[in-house]
Amino acid sequence: MSSEIFEEWVRKEKKFRVDGRKIALIIDNCPAHPTLSNLTNVQLVFLPPNTTSILQPMDQGVIRSLKAYYRGKVVRLISRALEEKKPCPKISILQGMKLLADSWELVSKETIVNCFRKAGITPDGQQAAIDDSDDPFKDLQESLNNLRKADSSMVPNDVTATALVSLDDDVTATAPEMNEDDIVSRLKNQENEEEESGDEEIQGGEMFDPVAEKPSRSAIESALEVLKDAAMFSDKSGQMKRAIFYFESDRAESLKQKDITHF
Numbered sequence: 001m002s003s004e005i006f007e008e009w010v011r012k013e014k015k016f017r018v019d020g021r022k023i024a025l026i027i028d029n030c031p032a033h034p035t036l037s038n039l040t041n042v043q044l045v046f047l048p049p050n051t052t053s054i055l056q057p058m059d060q061g062v063i064r065s066l067k068a069y070y071r072g073k074v075v076r077l078i079s080r081a082l083e084e085k086k087p088c089p090k091i092s093i094l095q096g097m098k099l100l101a102d103s104w105e106l107v108s109k110e111t112i113v114n115c116f117r118k119a120g121i122t123p124d125g126q127q128a129a130i131d132d133s134d135d136p137f138k139d140l141q142e143s144l145n146n147l148r149k150a151d152s153s154m155v156p157n158d159v160t161a162t163a164l165v166s167l168d169d170d171v172t173a174t175a176p177e178m179n180e181d182d183i184v185s186r187l188k189n190q191e192n193e194e195e196e197s198g199d200e201e202i203q204g205g206e207m208f209d210p211v212a213e214k215p216s217r218s219a220i221e222s223a224l225e226v227l228k229d230a231a232m233f234s235d236k237s238g239q240m241k242r243a244i245f246y247f248e249s250d251r252a253e254s255l256k257q258k259d260i261t262h263f
Contacts, residue, residue: 001032016041028052060115062107067165068136069103075143082150106136137161 016023023042027033029049036044052059077089091099141161148155215223224244231240 003032003034006032007034007036010036010039010042010044013039013042028056057112057116060118062112062115064165065107065111065136066100066103068140068161069106070100071164072136072140072143073099073103075140075147078154079143079147079150082147082154137165140164 010025013023017040021041024045025042026045026047028051029046033044033046035046047055074091077091081087081089138161144155144159144161144164148157224247227240227244231244234240
């Protein structure tokens with residue numbers, strides 16, 4: 001986010017004028033959210049400074065839960081690479097997006113509800129808002145312990161699940177202000193880096209994933225059989241079987257012949 005993007009987005013208020021609507025937009029107090037004048041149908045309501053972790057429900061545990069699931073997946077990828085004696089994996093942008101999407105599906109409804117109810121709790125209590133029935137911090141800690149056993153140099157003793165999830169809490173998520181000279185300089189630097197790197201591959205694979213191709217029906221059938229076998233040995237077999245059932249139901253629906261009027 002930057003102040004330019006924010007202003008461009010907020011000033012698209014014509015639709016509210018047409019509908020005769022008045023909007024109060026509640027936002028946190030950060031450099032990317034400037035005060036804007038001459039707004040007719042949108043009023044900006046700024047939260048007090050330094051209250052994000054207290055007033056905003058997403059910061060009460062939802063984001064921490066998502067991070068815990070995501071980093072647990074990354075740790076397990078590293079552990080699997082060690083087991084198979086392969087290079088440590090490099091997470092590409094596309095793979096990171098896939099892992100993040102999968103992680104979001106694991107954040108429970110109960111955790112989100114708890115965080116909205118408990119807005120105002122202290123930072124030490126954020127983890128308590130996460131639903132106990134499916135604690136991502138517990139899974140992440142187990143994954144870290146397993147990785148530490150496989151290779152103690154990979155995980156120092158002072159690294160815990162909570163520390164791993166919190167390591168980027170202070171990272172600024174807003175873009176700095178840039179003038180034309182800054183933009184031109186950045187583009188030139190990117191061009192130089194691309195020329196120097198050429199077609200060089202990163203150890204363990206290419207920097208970017210190839211364009212994903214739709215799997216064949218036989219590949220899908222084989223994958224489903226593997227998942228069914230895995231479900232028999234999993235502590236979460238019920239969840240796995242439900243996921244397989246929904247996938248098979250959706251796939252069967254797509255194979256049904258449609259009426260000509262459907263098109």
